[in-house]
Every structure is written in structure tokens, then in C-alpha cells.
Amino acid sequence: MVEATHEFRVTVDAPARGVVVAAVTGDLDLATSPQFEQALRQARPGDRLVVDLSGCTFVDSSALRVLAARARASHEEGGAVAVVVSDPGVKRVLEIAALESMVELHELLDAAL
Helix, strand or coil, rough: CCCHHHHHEEEEEECCEEEEEEEEEEEEEECCCCHHHHHHCCCCCCCCCEEEEEEEEEEEEHHHHHHHHHHHHHHHHHCCCEEECCCCCHHHHHHHHHHHCEEECCCCHHCCC
């Protein structure tokens, strides 16, 4: 039997009016992207959405698509998306995909808020 080493979880919190934090733990991939997308929908497009990937261990193209689509929708409505990323591999994937042109990248949650 093979056990999952990186259990996926996404939690959503609203620490202030107009600010929504979606914190991800585990891998963001084809299997978990629908749950990730659903969680991001809890923020209105005009909100400041902070996606905390400090507990994320892997990101694939399906998750990048979800994040890019959410960033575009937010920008159209006057909102913003910030991403907290501390894992060098995850940060590199975001940079290669040029997502830093669509979202703010931060190493710490406090800076993103």
C-alpha cells in the first residue's frame, strides 16, 4: 500500500474586510486544482486575495491556470492577488510561468497582507 506523503488541504479565512486568505498545504496538481479553485471563489473579485503557498510542496500547470484566471478576474474588478511562497521550487515554477507579472510574490504572510 502506498501512502500519500503530502496531504492536500486548503483553508480560507477573512482576517479583515475585503481581504481573503487561502492557505494551501500539500501538492497543487490536477487532482487538487478543483478544490483550490473552489476555495479561491470565496473571495469576491474586488477583494485582496492572499494565496498562502508556504505549506505547498508542488505546483503544476493546472494550478497555475487557476491562479492566473483568478488574478485576471481580480484585476478586472479592481482587486489584487498576492502569493506567499517560501519553497524555492514552487517559487521557481511561478517565475517560469511569469505569474509575478500578474500577482505579487511575498516570502511572508505579513508582507502580503
